[in-house]
Amino acid sequence: MENLYRIPEHVAVIMDGNGRWAKRRGLPRVYGHREGAKRVEEIIEVAKEAGIKWLSVFAFSTENWGRPKEEVDAIMSLLVEYINKKVPYLVENDIRLRFMGRIEELPEMIKASVKEGEKATANCSSMNFVVALNYSGKAEIIDAVNRLLKEGKKEISEEEFKNYFYIPQMPDPDLLIRTSGEERISNFMLWQMAYTEFYFTETLWPDFSREEFLKALYEYQSRERRFGKVLSI
Template sequence: MSKVEKSLHKDSPSNIPVHVAIIMDGNGRWAQKRKLPRLFGHKEGAKTVERVLEIAIKRGIRYLTLYAFSTENWKRPKEEVEGLFSLLKNYLTKKSGDLQQNDIRLRFAGRIESLPEDVRMAMVKVQKETSNCKTLDLILCINYGGRQEIIDAARKLLDIYSSNIDEIDEVSFRSCLYLPDVPDPDLIIRTSGEMRLSNFLLWQSSYSELFFTETLWPDFSEKDFDEALESYAKRQRRYGAV
């Protein structure tokens, strides 16, 4: 066990976040700094995902949620959007075996029905193939928006409780979210120096701890991840109590 791992585990298991969510920002700027097409940054960012998965398992994290493609990302150039989905399909096709070998369950959150059919089919296939894995749940938020998730949940609630809206509470609302069984993120990390949530997990982030780093996502390293985990371990979470 490394010094960092010993430090994180020192006082109690609660020092380790159960659920870490990451806003993976900076792929485009990473490429532009090197005078490369933006898609090169996304390819490097995909390599970082693999690195972060290994670290998350080593550190004992149970859920890892990655903001992969937002509902607003459709506004990007068509070539970039198509390239992103090609990368995703490629990843799903090639990495299913690795995910199973490492006991990683792959799940998705977002308006999946609006994605290209070939991408959807690849997603469904890998999700099924990894459904019995239990070490880590990897959740990719694709065509995802926090406001959109709340709207979709509200529509479900209206269908279920249209005759008795007094029964609607936080528990019933949560049951209508995309992945209601997944606990709220303990820690949300955003790379690239931006300091906002950008429509990410708005309902679930009510009491999440936030960590911002200047590091661009393709450069995000084990040291950066451990810095975020160490910062989290030093905080006292009160959930509104004194």
Template sequence: MSIKLPEHLAIIMDGNGRWAQQRGLNRVEGHKAGAKIAENVTRWCADLGLKYLTLYAFSTENWKRPKEEVRFLFQLMVDYLKDRLNLLQEESIRIRFMGRVNELAEETRNFCKFMEDETAECNRLNLIIALNYGGRAEIVDAVKKILNDKLEHIDDAIIRRYLYLPDLPDPDLIVRTSGEKRLSNFLLWQSSYSELYFTDTLWPDFSKDELTKALEEYSRRKRRYGAVIDNEE
């Protein structure tokens, strides 16, 4: 069937730990499996023609996890992206990071900048990785910058200008896996009119069929943005 695709898809990748525990594995094995799914989804979205894909990789709240797991998550991200840099360039996939990246270790900060610089000319798909990201933190940081600039007139457009990636369009569709039905501090400002889709599937089991189901469901929805559509019952 022909479906209406979102321009910007955002995903809360949830369920890696539960997936591993169900199989009697260490949680890190779930993160490894989840990284492979993230790679697959990125490729599927690029092939479908989506322009923006945002993945919630590490939240400001995830620092509460065991230190060993946190270290593993960051190392996994670095190793995975570094090993696939040539492929990302060949597929013309641009990497961008959003969040309090400035608070991360110097080595991680440098790596993020390196990946952004090396893929800056790619234009087939923008892959945004939300890293040390929190929706409330983003709004707080935007307000601080506005106050620092001593702006007197503040409206929606001004606040957007001070977000982490002001040129990023709002997500049309936000998908969350693992059965949880909440945003968990993800893109709070940008999601005001996003369509939400929840699936019980754990992230490492997320398949191309699951992605298609989400996109088909999005295609069936009518986005009104507060208006009334003529001839609608």
């Protein structure tokens, strides 16, 4: 890809705006989620082409259960359909599918698809595609602490603490992209985003194209990452 010289290892995405996209067109919200799933496919392709090793998306939060039942049911059905359809593509392209969140609390149909998708791609290694499902950053931290308490730990370092997260080997995001004009992280990887670069765009997720993704990567290249260090004036 032209002019891409500093590639983030891990790009995280908050895919926002599906509902608004559908509403503006006079369509049920589920149409927005279905169109948004198509964008996921496109972004996976361009991320792999760019050499990104980890791509994570915030698909469904623990708070999303408060949405109307018909919308939640539609999202879950779409997720199962997506996993079943895309696993052969992921295997063919050496992309490992992983999930993070309170997976055991999901309906049996979802858990079965999640486990099958992870098992089928377990040996893939060129890129990791992580889906945050029934996830919240606060829940991840609480779950990590509870695991520590069960093990009888009384003191721990930051590096050791990361070993208790849902995917311990996942590097912290270098870049977070959020669509739809909202400028917050909405309880997504709270610990991991201490030094992440944020990129916000007005574009609604179903309209977030290959070109939009590349625009975010070019913007990332122009930034000087400090990791908490204050530079003298």
